[in-house]
Every structure is written in C-alpha cells, then in structure tokens.
Amino acid sequence: MSEQHITPRAKDYAQWYQDVIAAAQLAEAAGVVRGCMVVRPHGWAIWEKIQAELDRRFKETGHQNAAFPLLIPLSFLQKEAQHAEGFAMECAVVTHAGLRKGADGKIELKGELEEPYVVRPTSETIIGHFFAKWIDSYRDLPMLLNQWCNVMRWELRTRLFLRTGEFWWQEGHTAHATHAEAQEEVMRMLDVYREVYHDVLAVPVIRGRKTANERFAGALETFCVEAMMQDGKSLQGATSHDLGQNFGKAFNVTFQNKEGVRDFVWQTSWGASTRMIGALIMAHSDDGGLVLPPRLAPIHVAIVPIWKNDAEKTQVLEASDKLARELRADGLVVKVDDREAMRPGEKYYDWERKGVPLRLEVGPRDVASGTAMAKSRIADSKDKEKVPFENVGVHVGAILDRIQKQLFERALAFRAANIVKLDTWADFQAVFADTGSKFVLAHWDGTTETELAIKEATKATIRCIPLPEEGLDDGPGKCIKTGQPSARRVLFAKNY
RNA sequence: CGGGGCGUGGCUCAGCUUGGUAGAGCGCUUGGUUCGGGACCAAGAGGUCGGAGGUUCAAAUCCUCUCGCCCCGACCA
Numbered sequence: 423m424s425e426q427h428i429t430p431r432a433k434d435y436a437q438w439y440q441d442v443i444a445a446a447q448l449a450e451a452a453g454v455v456r457g458c459m460v461v462r463p464h465g466w467a468i469w470e471k472i473q474a475e476l477d478r479r480f481k482e483t484g485h486q487n488a489a490f491p492l493l494i495p496l497s498f499l500q501k502e503a504q505h506a507e508g509f510a511m512e513c514a515v516v517t518h519a520g521l522r523k524g525a526d527g528k529i530e531l532k533g534e535l536e537e538p539y540v541v542r543p544t545s546e547t548i549i550g551h552f553f554a555k556w557i558d559s560y561r562d563l564p565m566l567l568n569q570w571c572n573v574m575r576w577e578l579r580t581r582l583f584l585r586t587g588e589f590w591w592q593e594g595h596t597a598h599a600t601h602a603e604a605q606e607e608v609m610r611m612l613d614v615y616r617e618v619y620h621d622v623l624a625v626p627v628i629r630g631r632k633t634a635n636e637r638f639a640g641a642l643e644t645f646c647v648e649a650m651m652q653d654g655k656s657l658q659g660a661t662s663h664d665l666g667q668n669f670g671k672a673f674n675v676t677f678q679n680k681e682g683v684r685d686f687v688w689q690t691s692w693g694a695s696t697r698m699i700g701a702l703i704m705a706h707s708d709d710g711g712l713v714l715p716p717r718l719a720p721i722h723v724a725i726v727p728i729w730k731n732d733a734e735k736t737q738v739l740e741a742s743d744k745l746a747r748e749l750r751a752d753g754l755v756v757k758v759d760d761r762e763a764m765r766p767g768e769k770y771y772d773w774e775r776k777g778v779p780l781r782l783e784v785g786p787r788d789v790a791s792g793t794a795m796a797k798s799r800i801a802d803s804k805d806k807e808k809v810p811f812e813n814v815g816v817h818v819g820a821i822l823d824r825i826q827k828q829l830f831e832r833a834l835a836f837r838a839a840n841i842v843k844l845d846t847w848a849d850f851q852a853v854f855a856d857t858g859s860k861f862v863l864a865h866w867d868g869t870t871e872t873e874l875a876i877k878e879a880t881k882a883t884i885r886c887i888p889l890p891e892e893g894l895d896d897g898p899g900k901c902i903k904t905g906q907p908s909a910r911r912v913l914f915a916k917n918y
Numbered sequence: 919c920g921g922g923g924c925g926u927g928g929c930u931c932a933g934c935u936u937g938g939u940a941g942a943g944c945g946c947u948u949g950g951u952u953c954g955g956g957a958c959c960a961a962g963a964g965g966u967c968g969g970a971g972g973u974u975c976a977a978a979u980c981c982u983c984u985c986g987c988c989c990c991g992a993c994c995a
Binding site: 427436437440444451452453454456508509511512575577578579584585636638646658661695697726728729730731734764765766767768769770771772783785786787788795803804917918 | 919929930952953954955956957968985986987988989990991992993994995
C-alpha cells in the first residue's frame with residue numbers, strides 16, 4: 423500500500439535484499455526476539471507452495487511425515503561427539519519450567535529442571551532414539567520419515583530467510599539395511615531438491631559433495647545443491663547427508679539381517695528450509711521488487727480495471743470479474759484490484775513489487791475490443807501484449823508457462839556468464855577481489871589446509887565438488903594454490 | 919562474541935553539539951475532484967523520543983547500564 427523505496431542492486435545489494443522483503447511484505451525481524459523473524463502472510467504463502475511441491479515428491483518416493491518433540495534431552499546431543507561439537511555453540515537451552523510471582527511482584531523462574539533440554543537445532547539425535555525403539559528386524563527397513571517443523575540455532579549474525587535464529591524446514595530421516603541403499607537414498611533426495619529448484623523455483627543448481635571441512639557434523643558425506651545469486655555468490659539450497667552408522671552406533675539402532683546377524687542401521691538425513699525463499703529472491707528479483715516464478719506465486723494474475731466514471735466502472739468491473747471467474751476455474755489465483763483510492767499506475771507498482779507474474783489491464787477500450795492488455799512481471803514496462811477475452815485461460819496459461827521458462831533460462835544464462843575455469847592464482851584472486859564473486863572451477867590439492875588458506879586469502883570457499891553428472895570437470899590438473907596434483911576441478915565461490 | 923553505525927507518529931528523517939512543554943515529508947482518516955505507469959485540494963487523527971537508572975528546577979538532548987536492528991569480522995549452514 424505505502425510507497426516503498428527499493429535500493430538498486432548496484433548501489434547496495436544487501437540493502438536491496440532487505441528492501442525487497444519489506445516492500446513485498448514477506449517477513450520482518452521480530453525485534454522482540456533476537457535474530458528471529460515474523461513471516462508475513464505473503465511470505466508464508468510462498469513457503470506453503472514450496473512445502474506442497476516438496477511434500478508431494480517426498481510421498482512419491484515412499485516417505486511418511488511424522489512429528490518429534492521440539493525439546494531434546496541435553497544428554498542426547500552428547501552421544502555423537504562430532505555432532506555435539508558442531509552444534510554446541512548454537513543451541514538454545516531450556517533450564518526451567520514454570521513461573522511464579524516473586525517477592526517484588528514480578529514474574530520469575532520457578533522450577534529448575536534436573537536435565538536441561540536443548541531446543542532442537544536438528545533432530546538426528548531424538549529420531550535416532552526412536553529408531554532404536556522401532557527398528558528390530560530387516561523387515562522394519564527401510565524406515566523413511568520426514569518432519570516439517572521449526573528449529574532454532576542461536577546464530578550470532580542473522581539475515582532474513584538466509585540465516586535466522588528460528589527457521590522452518592523439513593528434515594528427512596531414513597534408516598537402511600545397507601550402506602548402498604542409504605547412499606541411493608541420499609542421491610535420490612538430492613535429485614528431488616534439484617528438480618524442485620529447477621522446475622518450481624526456476625533456479626538452476628549444481629549438485630555436489632561437500633569437503634570434509636564443510637560436512638554436516640556427524641555425517642560420513644554431505645551432498646548439496648548450490649545456486650548462484652545475482653551478485654555471483656553461492657547459496658546452499660539444500661543438503662542430503664550420508665550419516666553412515668554414526669548415529670546408529672550412538673543410539674544403538676540395530677536390526678537383525680536375513681542371516682540373523684545383528685548390525686547397526688545405515689542412516690541418512692536431508693533438509694531444505696525457508697532459506698529457499700532467500701534463494702528465490704536473490705536469483706530472480708530486480709530493482710522493482712520481488713519476482714516470483716508462476717509456480718510459486720500465491721497470486722498469479724492481478725487484474726487492474728481502469729475507469730473514468732461510474733458507467734465505465736460498472737462496465738470494466740463486470741468484464742474484470744468475468745475474466746477472474748474464468749481464470750479461477752483453471753485453478754489460478756486472481757485478484758481484481760478495484761481499490762477506489764488508487765490510480766492504475768500506482769496499482770501496477772504495487773503488484774510488481776509483490777512479484778505477481780502477470781497483470782491484466784481492463785479499460786473501456788479493452789472492453790470494446792474484447793481484449794485485455796497483459797504485462798509480464800519480467801517484461802519491459804512498455805512491452806505489453808493483447809490477450810483476447812475469448813479463451814482467456816488458455817492464453818494466460820501460456821504466458822505463465824512462458825514466464826516460468828524465461829526465468830529459468832535467464833538465471834541459467836546469468837550463471838553461464840559467471841562461471842569460469844581458472845588455472846592461475848592471480849586470476850583466481852582477481853575474481854574474488856573486494857566484494858566480487860563468480861563460480862570458479864579450479865583445481866585443489868584435496869587438503870583442508872589449502873582450502874582454509876584459500877579462504878583466508880580470498881574469502882572464497884569450496885562450495886562443493888560437483889558430481890560428474892554436472893559435466894563441469896575436465897580431468898586432472900594442478901592445485902590453483904599449491905601446484906600439487908589434483909584429480910578434478912572443484913567449485914569455489916563466496917557464499918551466503 | 920569483537921569493531922563500527924543506527925533507534926524520534928505506519929515509513930524516511932530533522933531536532934541533540936549549546937537541556938526549557940516534539941517537527942517535516944510521505945502514508946493514514948473524512949469530503950470533493952481525478953483515474954490507460956507512482957494524482958490534487960481541503961479538513962483531521964496519530965508520538966510515554968527503544969527501555970531502565972542517574973544528573974538537573976527542567977532531559978529526545980548530558981552520564982551509566984540495557985535491549986533491538988544494520989554493516990565488517992569471527993562462528994555457522
């Protein structure tokens with residue numbers, strides 16, 4: 423409603439990001455709770471769409487949803503040493519239950535708990551506990567669960583959607599009889615994430631394996647999908663972990679195999695969070711505000727009626743409502759913007775900053791000609807096209823499909839223009855000078871020491887070791903920093 | 919958690935140096951005129967100046983503490 427200024431990307435990318443979120447009313451800092459956010463209805467509607475797309479695919483691949491406690495006994499966290507170490511610093515802890523009125527009349531804490539609870543930063547431990555209870559035979563496997571929930575990580579520095587104290591996500595947890603089966607699951611879910619990013623968010627991603635240094639605390643291997651943002655930085659879009667038997671051993675999750683031999687289960691976990699909304703914003707949005715791919719847009723079409731007097735108003739509103747009814751019959755969400763106090767131009771800006779993919783203008787001239795003026799969110803403001811009232815659903819559907827496709831292609835082209843293979847340290851440093859970043863495919867000698875030295879020197883990190891299927895490698899070479907032998911190129915970038 | 923910046927009607931900010939009863943623009947409400955890319959006129963409503971304590975006859979302003987937000991770093995995904 424109120425006019426919002428959006429800082430241009432070129433001027434201040436971080437400020438632009440915040441402005442887009444505010445202008446589209448996606449979320450805001452809670453303020454009263456440090457580092458936490460309030461997701462406003464428009465933001466949550468996008469999340470619900472993402473959830474629906476993921477959830478459908480989880481079910482199609484045999485998973486069931488369940489729910490586990492928000493609070494985890496502190497002792498659980500301690501059972502897997504690496505895991506505990508990895509999350510120790512960011513755990514919020516519940517130490518008291520109940521309140522009472524103190525001597526000064528103020529509310530104070532009452533009963534101290536014998537064993538404190540940790541507010542879940544992730545649920546491997548508590549789910550491990552229940553897996554141990556539920557799994558006894560190879561016939562109980564595989565166990566394929568997922569939960570949609572919120573988690574808390576006490577981050578020192580937060581940014582809306584990208585890193586907040588509390589965030590919403592899904593975490594899949596599975597147990598298998600063999601390592602091979604678990605490994606298959608890890609890749610299957612990684613591909614689910616890739617599919618949703620490509621087909622729904624219209625954001626191209628690169629699948630890869632994390633280095634030991636970047637691995638999930640407690641995992642054997644961590645895989646990820648990495649997406650390029652418009653400033654050339656990378657954002658980890660989702661992760662899928664091969665937990666090996668680490669949690670099986672920590673929580674004594676065992677089963678008897680066909681031969682009657684007892685063994686620890688092989689587990690996986692995989693997750694994607696509200697951070698996906700951050701990826702969406704930074705991949706597609708522009709200086710005019712939010713840009714949403716049609717498949718995620720809570721509102722697909724905004725119809726703006728244009729009138730000068732009551733007679734025209736009646737006429738254009740009637741036509742607009744009719745169009746809306748037809749489009750809704752096709753399953754689209756349509757708003758007829760009949761607000762009296764606002765002129766058409768202001769309505770255009772309003773829907774644009776909210777990311778609505780398509781606007782239809784319906785004025786007296788349009789009613790006379792039986793067509794509406796259609797304006798795609800990603801087209802130039804002068805670039806409007808006529809859409810006939812007749813079979814409007816077919817035409818609008820085609821335009822929305824086209825926008826979905828254009829967004830993906832635009833993002834893909836941007837990434838192609840900003841991904842480079844480099845073989846000299848000087849070139850490498852030049853790319854990451856100041857605040858610069860691209861996707862750099864370069865050789866690395868495989869040691870954590872070199873990885874950290876490169877980070878120290880350039881702030882770029884190894885985002886992943888791309889899977890062979892990504893087709894980004896071209897054989898062995900020499901490490902860009904040390905000159906030592908390297909088997910393959912890895913992906914470097916600054917990251918969110 | 920270290921360094922820096924900022925908290926004043928819904929929003930952007932002025933006022934603070936040099937204490938003296940809180941301002942502007944936008945937005946909002948009402949009425950009217952407008953309406954094909956951010957309209958205009960008129961009349962209104964709206965603020966314990968982030969919070970607590972202190973100094974003072976008097977604090978948005980000075981001092982101390984504290985909370986929150988933003989940026990850089992460290993940590994993290």
